[in-house]
Amino acid sequence: MSVIGEISRWAIPFLLLIIPLAAFWRKVPVYESFVTGAEEGFKTAIRILPYLIGMLVSIRIFVDSGALELLARLLEPVFAFFGLDKELTAIIPLAVMRPLSGSGALGIATQLIDQYGPDSLIGRLASTLQGSTDTTFFVLTVYFGAVGIKKYRYALKLGLMADLIGLVMSIWIVHKVFY
């Protein structure tokens, strides 16, 4: 664990050192090349702007209006159908929010961990779920938006399926490991 933590801590300084040095060694005009590359940063950020705004507006209205909670409540019988504890339904809002918004999901996870305790079933599950699934919907919008792709084909279904498996396996492994 601490080894991996150290790697994360050193990764960026290491890259900042080794890439320019290697480029210099290969006789690349380092500063000029860096600037040429950096120029694209602005363009890329601006290109994803409309997609970000479009998606954020829709997601925020859906969440803030209470529609997300409603959806979570509608999904409770599905959990019951699979024979899962009633207690586990507390996790549903997080599971629904996770693919939509990273900050939104972190907010819900933090609240669950505070409310139930970090070492409770819900606390552990919220932690695992937060780490093992991604903001699929959001990532697809931004990545496809950046290059002007309009037809996603099966990309969204595939990503959401992976998130669903992440959810199911999180529930299973947390039970297996801790209980």
Next chain:
Amino acid sequence: MVNAIWLIMLVIGIVVAAVNGRIEVVTESAMKAAELGVETAFGLIGVMSLWLGLMRLAEEAGFVRALARLFGPVIRRLFPTLKEDSPALGAIILNLSANVLGLGNAATPFGLKAMQELQKENPHPDTATQAMITFLALNTSCLTLVPATIIAVRVKAQSLNPTEIIGPTIFATGCAMTMAIIVDYFIRRRSKT
């Protein structure tokens, strides 16, 4: 499908707000979200420029190509439609490595760069290619060795063992990623014939 989801979230959100008698929430959220979009995009400019600048250096130093050659044999099996020395491979590898290390702000620029490279090999510029779909499936199901943010939350909530969830997290992501790769493989094979 995106069009449908976007519209459904919008319409249901507004209807629910109206039924709950809190229609003003819609106006407020819409404005706030638009602002947040600008903040997010502009907030990205700095890190994005930094990493794309470094990426350019790495490219010219031959790093990206070397990475692609090193991991190519493994990763190219997942991207059979790409050329052997496609510059997209290097960017894909950088993005996935940044994801694994939990360097979120480096992952996005590398990822967008990979998309741009993939787009250059796309015969239908408005339609996702199979390579793009595979890349995004990997990207969104990719594991992070240390989920630093959630560990910080657990520390703050006074967990007795804040890092105990790392193992389960890696297991759950591993399953999700494996399934994504398998399902993607079969979809790709079916659509080829």
